[in-house]
Structures are given as structure tokens and as C-alpha cells.
Amino acid sequence: MSTANLDPTLNTHGAHAAEHEEEDHRMFGFIVFLLSESVIFLSFFVGYTVYKTNIPDWLPAGVEGLEVREPLINTIVLVSSSFVIYFAERFLHKENLWGFRAFWLLTMAMGSFFLYGQAVEWMGLPFGFTDGVFGGTFYLLTGFHGLHVMTGVLLQGIMLGRSFLPNNYAGGEFGVAATSLFWHFVDVIWIILFILIYVWQ
Amino acid sequence: MSNASLEAIAAKSGQPFPGAPNNWQRFFSFSTDHKVIGIQYIVTAFVFFLIGGLLAMVMRGELITPEADLVDRTVYNALFTMHGTIMLFMWTFPVLNGLANYLVPLQIGARDMAFPRLNAAAFWLVPVFGILLMVSFFVPGGPSQSGWWAYPPVSLQNPTGNLINGQVLWLLAVALSGVSSIMGAVNFVTTIFRMRAPGMGWFRMPAFCWTVLSAQMIQLFGLPALTAGAVMLLLDLTVGTSFFDPARGGDPVLYQHFFWFYSHPAVYVIILPVFGMFSEIFPVYARKPLFGYKFVVVSSVIITMLSGVVWVHHMFASGTPSWMRMLFMFSTMLISVPTGVKVFAWVATVWGGKLRLDTPMLFALGGLICFLFAGITGIMLGAVPFDIHVNNTYFVVGHFHYVIYGATVMGVYAAIYHWFPKMTGHMYYEGLGKLHFALTFIGVNLNFFPMHPLGLMGMPRRVASYDPEFAYWNVIASLGGFLLGVSTLPFILNMISSWILGKRAPANPWNAIGLEWLISSPPPVENFEEIPLVVSGPYGYGSHEPLVANHPAGELNSEHS
Ligand code: HEM
Ligand SMILES: [Cu+2]
Numbered sequence: 001m002s003t004a005n006l007d008p009t010l011n012t013h014g015a016h017a018a019e020h021e022e023e024d025h026r027m028f029g030f031i032v033f034l035l036s037e038s039v040i041f042l043s044f045f046v047g048y049t050v051y052k053t054n055i056p057d058w059l060p061a062g063v064e065g066l067e068v069r070e071p072l073i074n075t076i077v078l079v080s081s082s083f084v085i086y087f088a089e090r091f092l093h094k095e096n097l098w099g100f101r102a103f104w105l106l107t108m109a110m111g112s113f114f115l116y117g118q119a120v121e122w123m124g125l126p127f128g129f130t131d132g133v134f135g136g137t138f139y140l141l142t143g144f145h146g147l148h149v150m151t152g153v154l155l156q157g158i159m160l161g162r163s164f165l166p167n168n169y170a171g172g173e174f175g176v177a178a179t180s181l182f183w184h185f186v187d188v189i190w191i192i193l194f195i196l197i198y199v200w201q
Numbered sequence: 202m203s204n205a206s207l208e209a210i211a212a213k214s215g216q217p218f219p220g221a222p223n224n225w226q227r228f229f230s231f232s233t234d235h236k237v238i239g240i241q242y243i244v245t246a247f248v249f250f251l252i253g254g255l256l257a258m259v260m261r262g263e264l265i266t267p268e269a270d271l272v273d274r275t276v277y278n279a280l281f282t283m284h285g286t287i288m289l290f291m292w293t294f295p296v297l298n299g300l301a302n303y304l305v306p307l308q309i310g311a312r313d314m315a316f317p318r319l320n321a322a323a324f325w326l327v328p329v330f331g332i333l334l335m336v337s338f339f340v341p342g343g344p345s346q347s348g349w350w351a352y353p354p355v356s357l358q359n360p361t362g363n364l365i366n367g368q369v370l371w372l373l374a375v376a377l378s379g380v381s382s383i384m385g386a387v388n389f390v391t392t393i394f395r396m397r398a399p400g401m402g403w404f405r406m407p408a409f410c411w412t413v414l415s416a417q418m419i420q421l422f423g424l425p426a427l428t429a430g431a432v433m434l435l436l437d438l439t440v441g442t443s444f445f446d447p448a449r450g451g452d453p454v455l456y457q458h459f460f461w462f463y464s465h466p467a468v469y470v471i472i473l474p475v476f477g478m479f480s481e482i483f484p485v486y487a488r489k490p491l492f493g494y495k496f497v498v499v500s501s502v503i504i505t506m507l508s509g510v511v512w513v514h515h516m517f518a519s520g521t522p523s524w525m526r527m528l529f530m531f532s533t534m535l536i537s538v539p540t541g542v543k544v545f546a547w548v549a550t551v552w553g554g555k556l557r558l559d560t561p562m563l564f565a566l567g568g569l570i571c572f573l574f575a576g577i578t579g580i581m582l583g584a585v586p587f588d589i590h591v592n593n594t595y596f597v598v599g600h601f602h603y604v605i606y607g608a609t610v611m612g613v614y615a616a617i618y619h620w621f622p623k624m625t626g627h628m629y630y631e632g633l634g635k636l637h638f639a640l641t642f643i644g645v646n647l648n649f650f651p652m653h654p655l656g657l658m659g660m661p662r663r664v665a666s667y668d669p670e671f672a673y674w675n676v677i678a679s680l681g682g683f684l685l686g687v688s689t690l691p692f693i694l695n696m697i698s699s700w701i702l703g704k705r706a707p708a709n710p711w712n713a714i715g716l717e718w719l720i721s722s723p724p725p726v727e728n729f730e731e732i733p734l735v736v737s738g739p740y741g742y743g744s745h746e747p748l749v750a751n752h753p754a755g756e757l758n759s760e761h762s
């Protein structure tokens with residue numbers, strides 16, 4: 001190590017060490033990022049609450065309220081998927097690759113089901129994005145969260161693909177851990193969102 | 202580039218290490234070396250500083266006479282909007298990020314930032330959103346005219362009815378700048394938490410790193426609020442939602458909350474690293490330890506925490522209920538306590554020291570004087586009755602330019618001169634430096650002091666023409682402004698000529714204490730041959746305690762606390 005700086009031919013060695021170190025810090029950095037990300041959601045939630053408590057005719061004309069049944073099913077699916085992904089991770093730690101893949105795929109399916117359910121709900125709603133502040137905040141919140149779910153499913157797809165790469169699954173560990181942390185995060189956000197929008201009507 | 206050619210370049214330039222920063226092509230490439238990225242940030246920032254400064258010159262040209270004769274009112278609106286935006290988002294944040302990028306890994310004994318590629322990506326976003334902003338000069342209707350706060354409903358007006366107008370580009374640029382800053386903040390926080398050299402406990406870390414950590418924490422937890430507001434405004438403007446449109450049920454004051462929840466703490470993102478620079482520079486040129494190091498550090502943390510609870514002082518005149526005004530008035534006053542602690546510590550550091558008045562010290566002292574003045578007017582503004590009186594007058598403009606030009610620009614100049622030998626391996630020209638200081642210090646006071654009497658007399662801000670009774674002070678301010686414009690010339694001349702021709706700098710030209718001064722100037726690619734083992738605090742001037750142990754850290758199983 002000590003000569004790494006002096007001799008440019010040895011620089012690759014230094015680069016390797018740096019890469020290893022980078023790997024170690026990733027999870028810390030990722031958590032820091034998620035904390036920051038949660039402030040965006042928090043801002044939207046605060047905005048929603050301020051609007052809802054201050055605007056007298058909150059719902060656009062002709063809108064009674066939101067249907068809760070389908071979103072509730074969606075919620076149950078999403079929340080359960082947090083457990084499923086936890087087991088997938090456990091399988092990976094026990095080096096049971098097929099167990100990991102199966103549960104991982106199941107998580108992806110549940111995530112996709114959630115997105116599908118949300119699309120169906122959006123399609124059936126009698127108000128749009130530009131229908132007052134209610135419409136605006138509703139689509140803003142659910143849409144922004146939906147984008148996160150989509151990102152989560154995409155990341156899961158990448159991790160699944162990587163598990164089929166030859167050699168081993170080395171290097172994928174951080175990806176899996178981070179993806180699953182992200183998934184729990186998206187899940188918690190949804191619970192708050194669900195209570196705010198659907199329960200507190 | 203092959204190793205052979207790297208070595209040839211190194212031999213020619215007399216650099217001790219191949220690829221050291223005098224190889225100028227590196228600065229135009231996608232490098233992941235934090236030192237290259239740091240300098241890239243700084244240089245980019247100064248390009249925009251000149252553009253923003255040029256706009257300021259036009260404004261001061263307009264204001265030298267009472268009539269709106271040089272530019273018309275719409276153009277003037279665009280000028281102050283773009284001037285403010287460029288100076289804040291394109292100069293202040295990038296230049297401070299650049300200095301932090303350069304210095305933090307060196308000062309904590311790390312080889313690089315935690316995420317070198319993320320670091321480079323965050324930097325390259327800066328020219329991207331800079332260009333976005335510049336493009337807005339050429340779209341129909343011109344650039345945004347709603348001020349750098351972009352308050353709705355003014356910012357919601359769309360004179361041309363186009364989807365792409367100056368305001369939309371402005372919002373995109375600000376959002377991108379937020380993305381870049383958050384990427385940077387994740388990197389800084391991770392680096393400082395995880396990559397300190399063995400033996401460097403929290404209370405052995407240089408004060409500058411502490412202030413960077415505090416400032417980046419504010420970025421992490423404040424910026425998302427601004428981003429949320431910007432996204433909603435963008436949707437209002439493009440998609441047709443009505444979050445902030447009062448005519449359609451929206452709430453423009455909510456935007457102000459989102460905006461100031463970030464933008465007040467943002468003033469600490471700006472000033473805290475400057476405090477850090479003061480804390481690094483005074484001990485060196487006074488040859489004394491930093492007085493009350495722990496108090497200086499802890500006060501940064503307290504300022505960071507308090508900064509999140511004072512934002513409403515920007516909204517005293519926004520129909521805010523009285524109980525809320527009172528609450529925020531007190532929290533604002535409270536911040537002056539930890540700030541006062543710092544000022545006291547610097548004064549005590551300098552007091553009775555054997556002062557060496559090199560350019561960095563001159564700029565630091567000048568910056569401190571301006572900051573003291575700004576602090577006094579700031580406390581005045583924190584008092585609700587006074588603020589309501591001078592709100593939106595030139596008094597406010599004078600106050601914040603003392604902070605931002607007097608303290609921040611001068612603090613940054615101090616830091617650049619102080620670390621210039623380290624960064625480039627060359628000494629700057631002292632005579633040019635002193636000339637630069639004299640012009641700047643006189644210019645700042647000529648330009649910005651008159652704004653206080655103007656404000657008290659009632660001259661409103663953001664106006665292209667004014668009552669002739671204000672002419673006297675405005676002429677002085679304009680002359681000061683042009684002097685400030687001139688002051689940048691010796692600076693640029695100095696930087697370029699001494700970088701190329703200046704005499705070679707030793708590793709530690711100032712006899713300073715700190716890890717960055719233990720390695721060659723400029724530092725080698727991975728900073729440290731051996732990661733040092735830190736055995737004492739950073740400000741042991743006058744004592745004979747060593748800063749690092751002679752043993753390489755790897756041989757000892759020391760604890761990383
Ligand atoms: C030569 C130096 C400078 C001059 C002559 C100058 C002059 C001005 C003037 C005339 C205004 C318009 C005030 C108003 O109508 O409200 C202004 C606004 C502003 N300036 Fe400067 N300025 C200088 C340097 C700076 C620097 C270095 C910064 C920040 C780093 C800065 C930040 C701002 C901001 C944020 C605004 C408010 C813009 C707005 O109202 O939206 N200025 N300046
Ligand atoms: Cu403030």
C-alpha cells in the first residue's frame with residue numbers, strides 16, 4: 001500500500017482498496033439519503049394536512065369521497081410484501097439462492113399488483129389532477145409514492161437478474177439489502193399516506 | 202493516458218507526482234479525485250460569479266440616476282432575479298462545496314470522498330443547471346422575473362403562455378441544483394462520519410469539517426422541503442394544478458413556508474463553512490490555538506438545530522398571526538447567542554497574538570468586521586416592529602449583502618489565498634493580493650453601507666427608478682459597486698499568473714497545523730502515503746505536541762472513535 005501513490009502502475013491496487021471501502025460506506029450513505037427523501041414526503045403530508053384543514057369545500061363538486069375497499073386490499077398486499085422480502089433476504093443469507101429468488105419474485109409480483117390496483121383506481125376516479133387542490137394533492141401524493149414503488153420493483157428486477165449471473169452473488173449483497181430497505185421505506189410511507197388520505201376523510 | 206506520458210508530464214512540470222493538479226487537462230475531464238472536483242467547482246463558481254457580477258453592474262448602472270433610463274422595468278426585474286439566483290445557486294453553494302470537497306478529505310486524513318463517482322456526478326450537474334438558467338435569457342418572455350424567492354402568484358404568471366418559459370427553466374434549474382446538493386450532502390456526511398483517520402475523534406476534527414458537517418445536515422433535511430415546493434409550483438405552471446393559485450383555492454403562503462423552511466437555514470449553509478474558514482485561518486496568522494475550540498464546535502451544532510425553527514421571521518409581514526411572530530422573534534434572537542460565542546472565540550484568538558497580515562488574514566479580518574456589522578443589523582431585523590418597518594426596503598438588501606459579500610465572499614477569498622499554495626503548488630503574489638483586498642474592502646463598504654440609510658429613509662427594493670431624494674446615497678453605492686467589479690481583476694490576474702509562474706510552494710508555507718499541511722503541495726493523487734494516526738487536536742499552536750504519531754496507523758490497532 002505504501003508505494004501505491006508513487007508508482008502509477010500500482011494505482012489499480014489503490015483503486016481496488018478504495019472500491020472496497022466504498023462498498024462499506026454505501027449502506028450508511030443510503031440510509032442518509034432515505035432520511036432526506038422522507039422530508040420530501042413529510043412536506044407533502046404537511047401540505048395535505050394544511051390544505052385539508054383550511055379549505056372549506058375540500059372535495060370538488062360532485063365528489064362524495066374516496067372508495068376505501070380496493071385501496072385497503074392494495075395496502076394489505078403491499079404491507080405483506082415487506083414480510084416476504086424479509087424472508088427472501090433471510091434465504092440469501094443462508095445461501096439458498098432458489099429460496100431467495102422465489103420470495104424475491106413474489107415480492108415483485110405483489111409490488112406490481114399494487115401498481116396495477118392503483119392504476120385501476122385512478123382510471124375510475126371522477127376527478128382529475130387539475131380538479132382543485134384536492135385533486136392536485138391526491139394525485140401528487142399517490143403518484144409520487146407510486147413512482148417509488150415502480151423504482152422499487154425495477155431495482156428488484158435488477159437484483160433478480162444479477163442473481164443469475166455466473167460466478168456467484170458477490171457484490172449483490174449491498175444491492176439486495178438496500179433494495180429491501182427501500183421497500184420497507186416505501187411501505188411505511190404508504191401506511192401514513194393511506195391513513196391521511198383514505199382513513200381521515 | 203499511458204503511464205509513460207503521465208510521467209513525462211510530471212517530469213516536465215517538476216511535479217513530484219504524476220497527474221498532480223498542474224496537469225490542466227484533468228480539470229476538463231470526468232475525474233473522481235476530490236481535489237480535482239473541488240477545483241472544478243471553485244472555477245465554475247467563479248465563472249458564474251463574474252456573470253452575476255455583470256448583472257449587478259447593470260443594476261447599479263440603472264440606479265445611478267433616479268429615472269429608469271438604462272433598462273426598462275421588466276428587464277430590471279429579470280436582472281435582480283437572475284443576479285440573486287446566480288449568486289446563490291451558481292456561486293455560493295458551488296464554491297463552498299468546492300472548498301469543502303478539496304479540504305475535508307485532506308483534513309480528516311482520508312484518501313477521497315466516500316463516493317467518488319457520485320461526487321463527480323454531483324459536480325457535473327452544476328454546469329448543466331447553469332446552462333439551463335442561461336438558456337432562459339433567450340426564451341420568449343425572457344428569464345424569470347419573480348425574484349429568487351419565486352413567490353406565487355407572481356411566479357405563476359406566464360406572460361407568453363408557453364410551456365417552456367423563463368420561470369419553468371428557473372424551477373427546473375433550482376430543482377436540479379437541489380438534487381446535486383443532496384448528492385453532495387450524502388457524500389459529505391458519510392465521509393465525515395466514516396472516513397476519519399484513526400485517532401481523529403470528534404473533538405480532534407478541525408472546526409472547518411465540523412461546520413461542513415453542520416451545513417450539509419441542513420442541506421439534507423431542509424432542501425427536500427424546497428424541492429417539494431418547487432415541484433408543486435412547477436406543476437401549477439405546466440400541468441394546471443392549483444396548489445398555490447389563490448384564485449383557484451390554492452394557498453400561496455404555504456409556498457412561503459416551504460421556501461423559507463429551507464431558505465432560512467440555507468443562510469447557515471452559507472455562513473457556517475465561512476465560520477469554519479475563520480476558525481482555521483485566525484489561529485495560523487495569530488500563532489495561537491483557536492480559543493474555546495469546543496465551544497466553537499458545539500455552537501455550530503446548536504446553530505444547525507436552531508436554524509430549523511426560525512424561518513417565519515421572513516414572513517412577519519405575510520399576515521402571520523402575532524403569537525407566531527413572537528415565537529419566531531425569540532427563536533431568531535436565540536441564534537445570536539451561539540453566533541456570539543463564535544465571534545468572541547475569534548476575537549480572543551486574535552487578541553494579543555503576533556499577527557501576520559498576509560492576504561488570507563486581511564480577508565479574514567475584513568470578513569469578520571463585515572460580519573459583525575451584519576450581525577447587528579440582523580438582530581435589528583429580528584425584532585418584529587423594526588422588521589415590519591423596513592421590510593422590503595434597501596435596509597434588508599444592505600444587511601444581507603454585508604453577510605454575503607462582506608463575510609462570505611471575503612471569507613472565501615481568504616480561504617482561497619490560504620490554501621492556494623496547497624492546491625496549486627505555487628505561491629500567489631502578495632502585492633496583488635493586498636491590492637485585491639483593499640479594493641474589495643473599500644468597495645463593499647461603499648456599495649452596501651449606503652443601503653442602510655436608504656432603507657431607513659424608505660427606499661423600496663426591487664425598483665428600477667426612485668424618488669430623487671434618494672439619489673445621493675445611490676450614487677455612492679453605484680460607485681462602490683463598480684469598484685467591486687474592478688476588484689475582481691487583480692484577483693483573476695493573480696490566480697492565473699501565479700498558478701503558471703508563481704514560485705514553488707513548500708508543503709507548509711504558513712507553518713500551519715493540520716493534516717493537509719503534512720503532505721506535499723499539491724498533494725499526491727491519493728493524498729496520504731500512509732494514513733496518519735492522529736494523536737492530538739488540530740490547533741496546538743505554541744505547544745510542542747505532535748499532531749500525528751510517527752508510526753503508520755496500520756501497524757497499531759488504534760480505535761476509530
Ligand atoms: C458587486 C457586487 C454586488 C452588487 C453591486 C449587488 C447589487 C445588488 C442589487 C442592486 C440588488 C437588487 C436589490 C433589490 O432591488 O432588491 C441585489 C439583489 C440581490 N443580490 Fe446582490 N449585489 C452584489 C453581489 C452579490 C453577491 C456576491 C450575492 C450572493 C452571493 C448577492 C446576492 C443577491 C441576492 C440574493 C439578491 C436578491 C435578489 C432578489 O431580490 O430576488 N449579491 N444585488
Ligand atoms: Cu432567515
